[in-house]
Amino acid sequence: MELLLAVARLGSLGGAARELGITQPAASSRVRSMERQLGVALVDRSPRGSRLTDAGALVTDWARRIVEAAEAFDAGAQALRDRRDSRLRVAASMTIAEYLLPGWLVALRSQLPDTAVSLLAGNSASVGERLLSGEADLGFVEGVSVPAGLDSAVIARDRLIVVTAPGHPWARRRRPLAAAELAATPLILREKGSGTRQVLDAALGGLARPLIELSSTTAVKAAAVSGAGPSVLSELAVGEELATRRLVSVPVADVALARDLRAVWPTGHRPTGPARQLLSLTRG
């Protein structure tokens, strides 16, 4: 995969091989075996370099998504590994750790390649404790209240959105859904007590009706995609499903389905150094 991207970038098998720290025959044989598997030529080899064919460009674009996901995974994995002796220790609540942090870490790595980052994931309260006990330098929490003793800055809003499979009647709806209507409809939801469920219950006045209760965001998404019914999910969780129209967002009126995502740090100790850098990444 990376090899294809490198070939696209450098226009040469040997060059790409060098970049990945392997030898030219190894690169050549990899590409060859991939072409054999697909039954399609991916690169045009000429005595003065190699270019991707049309099919190669398509495959490379598909491959790029895998590589990017792998980079994010790797950045996150590094952070889990580096427990001790890291220059920057981050504590984050689950949603942020899950959806946003890997991307930030990738970006941070490109700016400060030698900075070891460690990550502790937990709920808002535990993020607060880590910061106050000095176990973490910078925290990220979602939700309404900021733990005591911390300063904070809002870095983004996480909107909860109502989604359905494209086949559902609501998918064609143009007039926004009223809060009462949402409250009256059985929804696919996380179990009571989860962060998104709390926000939803608060917004509707504790009235959300479960159609099914599932214990993970993924399970909820899968149920919604399969058309089991409407659901309410963080827009972070469904970005890709919306883009490919596996899910459709339903407009909603007069319901405050948003929560702030905040960076937090001990009162008075403004983030400096790598923490400052990371913080600035999260706001742009």
Add this chain to the structure above:
Amino acid sequence: MELLLAVARLGSLGGAARELGITQPAASSRVRSMERQLGVALVDRSPRGSRLTDAGALVTDWARRIVEAAEAFDAGAQALRDRRDSRLRVAASMTIAEYLLPGWLVALRSQLPDTAVSLLAGNSASVGERLLSGEADLGFVEGVSVPAGLDSAVIARDRLIVVTAPGHPWARRRRPLAAAELAATPLILREKGSGTRQVLDAALGGLARPLIELSSTTAVKAAAVSGAGPSVLSELAVGEELATRRLVSVPVADVALARDLRAVWPTGHRPTGPARQLLSLTRG
């Protein structure tokens, strides 16, 4: 990766191993070596099964993205391979082949596991030719006009959106951008002649000013993310960047930056069988 997902799903290393067609010791050792690499326990093993730890759940969620990207890649790759003797032969223009088709193929595969699909990617004209010559059963094109001799159905709209890095002044803008303002500002663009460029030029009356011209959507995105300037891109291309706020969308007034995405087939020959199934997937 898949192994982690399977463990999460089945609650047992051995069960996960069986599902992946490997033996239990192999699975055990894989997980073990991953835990060694990360320095964190991923699964809680007990004599009556295994559950993911908190860290394991986090890692698994990150891994899921890779696996999904890989599935899409695989579905696309299959389709490139199956040239001959496929039950369903699809022709698609590049944007659709790049961003949407892999997802559709994954969904189709789950509905019709044994249907071999082949894919021919090209521009609108070549899609038309393939259909008329009987080389393809169903086509997908983007753009304003439908090639002659074909019936079509609009399956989605592809909106072009103005994006900037979060640091750019436009990112904070609330008042929509006027067309004139957009036309007057140098933009990061694809080269003249590309599909998105054509739509943009048409919408602005041929006036788009390039700040830089780049030859691939990826390069344009990278430039925009790095803050080189504003750009205009398909929302399909920037879904993930928007969700993670690496890019921000700028509201635009009075410019028709949309194009229809259409399914097409030879006039009179309504899609049947797997073609119909695929078509219905694309609309929900």
Add this chain to the structure above:
DNA sequence: ATGAGGGCATAAGCTGCAGTTATGAGCAGC
């Protein structure tokens, strides 16, 4: 023209990893 240099392919050999089989141990429930 000719030789140097960069690009790719092929062949042969080596190595390590990821898998296998085989076995044992812990715990639950009948």
Add this chain to the structure above:
DNA sequence: GCTGCTCATAACTGCAGCTTATGCCCTCAT
């Protein structure tokens, strides 16, 4: 206590993918 599930450990094995070594082709500069 037996059966059946879980997981761990150990020793063996095979093959995928690498490296090194070489050759050919083309281009460009001398």
